[in-house]
Amino acid sequence: MNHHRTLAPAQRLGLAAMLLLAAPLAFGHAETGAAAGFVSGFLHPLAGPDHLIAMVAVGLWGAFLGAPAIWQLPVVFPLVMAVGGVLGIAGVTLPLVEVGIAASALVLGAMVVLGARPPLWVAAVLVGGFAVFHGHAHGAELPHAANAVGYSAGFVVATGLLHLAGIGFGTLVRWPYGRIAVRSLGGLISVAGCLFLLRLV
Amino acid sequence: MIRLPAAALLLAGGLLLAPEAVAHSPFPGIRGLYTGFLHPLTQPAQAMLLIAVGLLLASRPYPARPAAAAALVIAACGGLLAGTLAPGSDPTLLLTGLVAAASLPVLLRRAVPGWLLVGLAGAAGGALGFACAPDPGALQDVAITSFGSWLGLMYFAAIITGALVAAGRRWPGQALEVGNRIVAAWLLAIAMLFTSLNYTETPNPWNTGSSASSPST
Numbered sequence: 085m086n087h088h089r090t091l092a093p094a095q096r097l098g099l100a101a102m103l104l105l106a107a108p109l110a111f112g113h114a115e116t117g118a119a120a121g122f123v124s125g126f127l128h129p130l131a132g133p134d135h136l137i138a139m140v141a142v143g144l145w146g147a148f149l150g151a152p153a154i155w156q157l158p159v160v161f162p163l164v165m166a167v168g169g170v171l172g173i174a175g176v177t178l179p180l181v182e183v184g185i186a187a188s189a190l191v192l193g194a195m196v197v198l199g200a201r202p203p204l205w206v207a208a209v210l211v212g213g214f215a216v217f218h219g220h221a222h223g224a225e226l227p228h229a230a231n232a233v234g235y236s237a238g239f240v241v242a243t244g245l246l247h248l249a250g251i252g253f254g255t256l257v258r259w260p261y262g263r264i265a266v267r268s269l270g271g272l273i274s275v276a277g278c279l280f281l282l283r284l285v
Numbered sequence: 286m287i288r289l290p291a292a293a294l295l296l297a298g299g300l301l302l303a304p305e306a307v308a309h310s311p312f313p314g315i316r317g318l319y320t321g322f323l324h325p326l327t328q329p330a331q332a333m334l335l336i337a338v339g340l341l342l343a344s345r346p347y348p349a350r351p352a353a354a355a356a357l358v359i360a361a362c363g364g365l366l367a368g369t370l371a372p373g374s375d376p377t378l379l380l381t382g383l384v385a386a387a388s389l390p391v392l393l394r395r396a397v398p399g400w401l402l403v404g405l406a407g408a409a410g411g412a413l414g415f416a417c418a419p420d421p422g423a424l425q426d427v428a429i430t431s432f433g434s435w436l437g438l439m440y441f442a443a444i445i446t447g448a449l450v451a452a453g454r455r456w457p458g459q460a461l462e463v464g465n466r467i468v469a470a471w472l473l474a475i476a477m478l479f480t481s482l483n484y485t486e487t488p489n490p491w492n493t494g495s496s497a498s499s500p501s502t
Binding site for chain 1: 328329330333377381392463466467470471473474475477478479481482483485
């Protein structure tokens with residue numbers, strides 16, 4: 085059957101997101117001004133593996149939960165992350181930020197591997213709570229030489245694309261082997277989060 | 286043996302000669318026109334506002350859409366004039382504030398009254414025009430760059446809004462609306478972050494230098 089070989093829209097979106105995430109590698113010359121700020125912000129979530137796996141886990145879990153979580157979690161996350169970013173930029177101290185980021189990978193990965201299906205508001209609160217830690221880290225680590233709008237746009241877009249990449253991969257749950265693959269990836273993310281939490285990596 | 290048509294050979298010869306013809310500007314000031322035309326895309330805050338206004342106008346079949354488009358066109362002229370006569374102000378904070386104002390109804394799936402739609406589009410046009418105003422210089426250069434900026438604003442606003450409206454008609458389901466809401470959430474998050482960055486006490490290396498600078502160069 086030919087339709088088994090075609091990609092679903094969400095999978096195409098996820099593939100496009102992954103390709104876009106690889107795009108900064110193609111920059112052959114130094115950027116300045118707004119472009120430098122954008123590149124700096126775009127690379128920030130990608131440079132931290134703890135950020136990266138947690139963002140992918142949000143997308144995976146959203147895809148696992150299905151509609152409306154599949155799109156509500158990626159809407160909630162950047163907004164709450166921005167609140168965390170504001171706190172970080174303003175210099176408001178938030179305790180255990182790194183622990184919160186590692187815990188986000190551990191917990192969200194565990195949700196995927198366990199196939200947890202809590203009510204939507206519980207999922208949104210959980211994801212939003214972790215988003216504060218991620219946003220705080222991004223805001224507190226803002227390089228002063230960066231263009232503000234470009235930096236903000238870069239890291240929000242990169243975060244969103246990581247969610248889309250997770251959603252794209254997560255849509256494999258429609259198939260039995262895909263379900264195993266998605267839950268396995270959730271397990272790997274959870275283990276990695278545990279290692280980050282114990283500072284073993 | 287393959288025979289190339291005479292027209293193809295003529296075209297190839299013409300193309301080979303083309304680099305000679307574009308070695309200098311075809312007419313004075315054309316560079317300013319290009320600079321002004323592309324200016325809205327080179328500044329993130331301006332590009333974001335164009336997208337946010339496009340999302341707002343395309344989010345519902347508002348009866349006030351033509352009036353909003355007219356307000357944007359006229360206000361952009363006014364903004365360009367104001368920015369040219371009173372240069373030096375950085376409107377980035379205003380631009381991001383308008384990004385937030387235009388994104389919020391899309392994110393919340395709320396319809397805005399016609400007067401507010403027209404007001405937002407007009408404010409966006411004015412702010413974009415002001416931000417795109419060229420640096421002081423010779424009158425002819427300023428006029429050409431300003432015209433280029435106005436043309437660019439109208440072109441990109443029409444393309445973005447038109448594409449979103451057309452996509453809404455082509456794919457009337459929920460998927461496009463969800464995509465628009467996700468983009469609105471991103472825009473709102475970026476606007477919130479920029480606003481907070483603007484009010485921190487760190488030295489301000491983030492002056493985006495948002496005016497089109499062609500004439501002074």
